[in-house]
Amino acid sequence: MTDTPGPGRKRPTIYDLAELAGTSPSAVSAVLNGSWKKRRISEKLAGRITALAGELGYAVNYQASLLRRERSNIVGMIVPKYDNRYFGAMAERFEAVARAHGMFPVMTCTQRDPELEFEAARALLSYQVDCLVANGATDPDRIADLCAAAGVRVVNLDLPGSKAASVTSDNFAGAKTLTHLILDRCRDDLGHAGPLLFIGGRAGDHNTAERIGGFRAAHAERGIALPEEAILACGYSPDKAERALDARAGALPPGLFVNSTITLEGVVRWLNRAVPDHAGRMRYGCFDYDAFAAQLPDNVGMIEQDVDGMIAKVFALIEGGPASPAHFRIPCILRTPPLPRG
Amino acid sequence: MTDTPGPGRKRPTIYDLAELAGTSPSAVSAVLNGSWKKRRISEKLAGRITALAGELGYAVNYQASLLRRERSNIVGMIVPKYDNRYFGAMAERFEAVARAHGMFPVMTCTQRDPELEFEAARALLSYQVDCLVANGATDPDRIADLCAAAGVRVVNLDLPGSKAASVTSDNFAGAKTLTHLILDRCRDDLGHAGPLLFIGGRAGDHNTAERIGGFRAAHAERGIALPEEAILACGYSPDKAERALDARAGALPPGLFVNSTITLEGVVRWLNRAVPDHAGRMRYGCFDYDAFAAQLPDNVGMIEQDVDGMIAKVFALIEGGPASPAHFRIPCILRTPPLPRG
DNA sequence: CAAGCTTGCTCAATCGATGAAGCAGAATTG
DNA sequence: CAATTCTGCTTCATCGATTGAGCAAGCTTG
Structure with a gap:
């Protein structure tokens, strides 16, 4: 696939592809982001560009792409820990559901440190998340304030806050x-x-x-x-x-x-x-x-x-209209041993 | 802190801050990214800008910032699953060590699906990672090829590959x-x-x-x-x-x-x-x-x-010079019950 | 065959942050 | 007091992708 792979190479851009294909960068852009039919690019040119992109191992530069778009489709979540079943399952489920909704999940682990929690939230804002899930945040309202200033929706998870919708177990x-x-x-x-x-x-x-x-x-x-x-x-x-x-x-x-x-x-x-x-x-x-x-x-x-239930509720809130700071309690699941003991 | 928080707001940019502070965007940029001493901005102006940024809840736009820089300082890792102790601990440790090295970690979970694995690697490349850790990848060499074309360093973890350095348990x-x-x-x-x-x-x-x-x-x-x-x-x-x-x-x-x-x-x-x-x-x-x-x-x-040992080795390889496709086997830890039984 | 439409592109401005180069005005020097 | 240096900024091109506007050629239509 790749010509002569080796480190220190520059990532190819649409300008490189355009030159190689003898066309313009905007044609390349249109082909690679799927808007080419709308932009009336011929099937022939589209095919040529696609093939070339494959050969060179082209991958869009999201930094450039997102700078231009108004929505990023990135959902962020801060998580206290990964290495326990509960938060591990949360992280995994969050990823899967975000993807199923066509969003890109970015998570960051805060080690239960309130200061890191806030910094992590700010870092995720800097990545232009459209929406932030504050999972197990000790000071969710501080994060809610930060996000409000940036016009970013927040949902609290596992621990409730007063300034954004919250989803917790009952x-x-x-x-x-x-x-x-x-x-x-x-x-x-x-x-x-x-x-x-x-x-x-x-x-x-x-x-x-x-x-x-x-x-x-x-x-x-x-x-x-x-x-x-x-x-x-x-x-x-x-x-x-x-x-x-x-x-x-x-x-x-x-x-x-x-x-x-x-x-x-x-x-x-x-x-x-x-x-x-x-x-x-x-x-x-x-x-x-x-x-x-x-x-x-x-x-x-x-x-x-009920991790699945909680995450489902979180995404319902994300997709839903303007969120009021309501508190949703998701019922837990009681697991008893299969056979009675004496 | 925030004036009148509310959704639908635009994130403030350095241009907004510049106007409010009666100065130029580049002065604001210099102040906020810490290069202001080098750029000879007065302490007074720096203070004013910093205060304003705090009030407005300003957060840099990494999309714009990274577009301009040549290194992103982002390290990516693909992980098969989070919801087990082993990979959960990996994820957590990876994050902590990346941060300690001044890098920003981004992880993505591949559900043990080879196709998703490859797509996830491409997505991370699109986020301009400087380096990618392929954790438990079923086809690490395919990912190594993709990264080589983009000039991005890869390290295989948990499962070895032949085209990049690998770290596994012994x-x-x-x-x-x-x-x-x-x-x-x-x-x-x-x-x-x-x-x-x-x-x-x-x-x-x-x-x-x-x-x-x-x-x-x-x-x-x-x-x-x-x-x-x-x-x-x-x-x-x-x-x-x-x-x-x-x-x-x-x-x-x-x-x-x-x-x-x-x-x-x-x-x-x-x-x-x-x-x-x-x-x-x-x-x-x-x-x-x-x-x-x-x-x-x-x-x-x-x-x-030995998750800590494995991650430490991974970062040593990332920081170290040009990586040869060597395979490092990290000794495991034997845990026996505290008391002998009979 | 002129007027108008369609097709298949290209041009150029733009997103926000960065940093080299430049430029006043003040301070210092010979 | 002219020449130089220093201070504290501002200006502008740039990163790569996106997208509205525009344009030339080919095709219809009356």
Whole structure:
């Protein structure tokens, strides 16, 4: 295909192609961007140019192309992390759906750093995104202000903001459902009436707060009093969970609501270490999904966030008319083990 | 900060700022891109322009800026998938290191589709990447040709190619080490001399082939004969593993080499279903890492690929001089359970 | 066969940022 | 005080693709 490939070569431009084909740059441009029929370029010339472009490995310069167009068709998303199932799936789904809508997705990972978050948003604006998805942004309203000044639409994802439309999981409802399930199983399998222990996350965290709300609501609906010590918002990491459990006074209730698989990792480690005979004598559920964690014998259910549903809603908002700062809560999916255990 | 934010606004340009500040566009440009000292713009004017830019939420138009510069400082990477730990970690690490090197990372996910792979590479070229990382590309040489024509450097990652430098895990050595470990534990804990069963992956797959090579080599080093049926390259998915195990004739050897955590999921499911009393009577290892899988009682070790090391090598190649199509194999990390089991 | 339409192109302005070259006016020097 | 240097700007061409306007040749039509 390529003549004599080698580094240090200049990328061919429409001017190069025009000279080689003995025609004008605008004819080349029209042929290569598909507007040639409209611009009455003959099939013959079009064929010649296309073939030449193929030979030279021509690729448009978007920098030049987009400078001239008024819409870029680029959708940007900032993401806190990739290396966990939830945000990884978000990133992947976002890409696929953007492409299906004829847009070009650009993502950037902010490492949960609020300053980087803002800089990343500005960088994406500089790439002339038509639209920005602020995924898990700690200060979405600051980003919304920036985008408003640039006339760029924003949608918040995973964490809500007040200045743009927001799509999140229905953390409250999901947590309430899961809490009821764990309470049911504690009662049926172990004869334990509650309350459960909530572990993991940060109380200041919006989603954790909503989940704690659901956790409390489920207890309230059953008339179970919930002492303050029943909420251990000790952070997410396995180590923090282990240390929090070590530091806890009093007997461990046999029912646990674990706020993420990361935390569950610490919980399992702690159980294996500190409660040698725990097998079969605990019931827990986790707000997050992991295939191996789902197979742990005393795990009675996991909440999986509906990533596809959330991304679909995001694109509906992007395509839809002028966005009001509404908050859409997407129901979560409860995953229970295939067979009942005893 | 912003006056009256609202959609449909035009992004401010240096021309807008120049008019508002009563100065020329090039002064504004110089101030905003930091070259103002060199261009002898007064501190006073610089301050005025900077303040104005802040007020209006100005962000450079990279399309225009990059069109004028000769290097873009954009590094592109194509990735097969995000939603697994390995490629998720790759993506995240790639971003972080690119930023640390003062480059802007752009990634695009190819869904393991060879055609999309090529199109994605072309799209990244259109974004004027200075350098492209072809991660897990099924046809890296085709991409290398395309890039050579554009004078863009390529580095292959995870899967090697012949026309550009390649960085992969040392799959052979990793698999050999893991095989020896499993054989040791089979002998010591269960009195089983081998051979093991290899399960998962596709034999045509470069990395699987290398791992099978390591698996064979370990057996050969111990003088253990390895029948053909000991290699079950049945694909990666849990279902395929389950079905392959169902279809297998003869007794299951007590030692397994599992080629990925995805496959392990199926293996564990099958064991739970088809071998009720398997606990404590099996030893297996997995070429891949997952925190929960690591806690499975009969799992004697997992191979974690050294993502940080691989990405570091990739950037060393990017920064380094003219790249020869050498193949660098990065050693894997063996992760064994913290406490010996019996 | 002149007037008008169609076909198949080319011309030239434009998008926003950049930076070499240039140009007043002030400051310094001999 | 003329010559030179320095300061602090401005002017303008440029990057590559796009697109409205224009133009020459060929074809219709009355």
